[in-house]
Amino acid sequence: MVNELFVYIRGQKYCFSIEDILEGHCEKIREWVREYPSERIIINRPKKAFEAILDFHLTGILHMPISTCPEEFKEELDFWEISHEKLERCCLNRLASYYREKALLKDYKNSGTCMPEKYASYPKSSPRKVFLKVWNVLNYHDDCLVAKIYFFVSTCFILLSIFGVAISTLPQFRVKEAPPETVPTISTPDYCKLLYERVTSSKSLATDLNDSSIHRDGSDFISSIFPESVHKKIPSLQQTIDQGTKVFFYIEIATTIFFTAEQAMRILTCPGLLSYTCGLMNIVEILLLMASYCRFILHFLEIQYNGNAWSFLLYVQMFRVLRIVRVMRHVLAFKVLNYSIKVGKKDLCIIIMYIFIGLMIFSNLVFFFELSDDFRSIPDAWWWTLITMTTVGYGDIIPKTIAGKVLGCVCAVSGVIMLSLVIPIFVNTFLFLYQFAELESVTIPAPKKPCELKRKATPDDTEVTYTSE
Template structure:
């Protein structure tokens, strides 16, 4: 049975990558201002239409087109799960469909690749392979110094060497020399932290007070002020301080922007970690009797800042960079976790305070609600120190409820953070292991040239191979 003429004229055949799709022109008109809606109006002048067969041919991905044509039929745009996000994004651009029309059920999957790429752009040395990274680092440093691409002989010896030395100090993977210097710096950091920890142990200290022993002291403060670390620890200390001082001076001299250098947090950590050493040496030279004073001892404890030098490992371990970016990207989930935990702590601290008063026989650990805060925190986080615990039946019930609620509150937001870390880490590892692209492919360049040469002069500027949807 043949169709009436009006139905035959209404049908349209679309060939996408060798796969034929048949639909109605009225269906394609459901989504106006798109590529498929335009072919229903310009059949005679459309170069995509075969005048012999009457079908339209597009050399695009046929699998993705299933979602595109279904959008015209149902009005709901879903993202395929068997293709990557960038491919579907390119197809939407070609067909002239706004990505904001994607259904909520598929939006997170569609945006996952873009969110990961945006996050990785803030991590130095991950989003490019080694050869491209070296070139981009040189360009980045040259741009910060205000240098154009000119030979080294013309840019000035001082500026040339300043740029090279900053590259050596700032980017550990730029050259082999930079890698060696980064390893040396890391060794000094580890030795400095190790010596700082060992000198607090009595086996690495000797008594400086005459006729006194370690057994005569009763507090840790007294033991530290009456003793000194052995000589080899002092040698390690002085060597590390000398190296860190030279490094800070060199980085400040060769940095392209002094303001950015001063605003960087890790630079302040470097400066504050060596400052107590020099203050102590100046005070001892002025008044030697103050060497064993309590005030100078507390000033010396500011050397604790040096342990934050371990954060420099993030320059060498990409996993730490990804972890920091994961925490930033998961800020909303972390705030939600803290908020939910705070609400639970407040509720159960008040409940346990009044529950323990029901049968109070003088052994009540919860003298006030703030003590209940501490008990609720250690219970909800499953630590359970046991320093405070309920003693009544009603208190046990409240404690059981607090522990169960704590498990639920901690279990719900954590998987989101873990998924973010897995997503970013997998993207970073993939981009680091990606081989270098030696050939740049210009897709559609030859066809574009042929079409531009065959079109009249008046229409050459009106046609483009790529399709850009008009703003609505």
């Protein structure tokens, strides 16, 4: 029996001792040598990957070549019936990262949460074809000139709607209420009337005490959220006309007409009416339109917003900023960012847990280290801890004792460490998905001149040459 074995791998010749091969770690290679005893074995497998398999068979140490694709190397491991767990840690992490990214890309391709609803099949009737084209333009699916023009016009109207309300809140456009005029009067007090009012008020005081306390508590809660009445901040339609700023009134009319026509076209051409109307952004858009029409009705009926229930319509105006989300969700970078946040929910929970632990520890310590005049309660210390850990530092509450300042330094450093460790995870996920998403927009040029393949076939020669005429 010969002691040497020649192995040919893609034209590369290797010489081994048969005893070393039979004592190797790969069971399948040992079976091949036993079943086919010969001095020459030709293996048509990927060269780099099989060299790593051969090294593992001889040494028992398995590494993945850097120039080898992890997918190709995993197929090679499966072919030779070698478990991936036998890989060394340095290469096992690389293989695990590859499959983690592969699963992430697969989920990103299959995710349709940030995209509008599409038609299930291409419509055959002519009206449905027109609806499909209109729907694609309204949702920026097509890359045609009409879709680009509509995207520009829609963005302009959204910005006009948002900045129209924003500019109307400038001090020079607000309503300035004149102080009430007091007219001095001289009158003789009616003692009988005062006595009667005192008796009746004392009788009704016990019955109205609970109701008044509940009303006072409710109004105090609302005033704690909105300390100033909204009708003093945002002028009504009639006030914009009276103050000579009719441009805001015309902006309201133009934007309402545009968004009404757009919403009507979306409802008319949407693939599924029920699923469309149940969308969060569509519900917000419908509420905004209803609030705008109610404002016009109140304007023509000459009803004012002086602290009554109709002031709710002015509060709805703050939700106009959500319209910009409807445009931004069709931007590639925003879609990738949205999905990156969804994927990083586990990391977000880690950040929240870390902040919560720091909030409890630092707030309790700084409350007992500082004076009560500076930190009036532990919830006030929560605010200081959160602002310090996130490295914002408003400066409205500051520690003054030595122990409090040292604690503040530790709190700030811990916040920097938290941000530096967790934020790169989101950045890496975003960059990886964004590079993949941009591949669809990259055009790879075709070869300028085709090459003719000529092969010189001989019994011992398998050389392949390329010539270009």
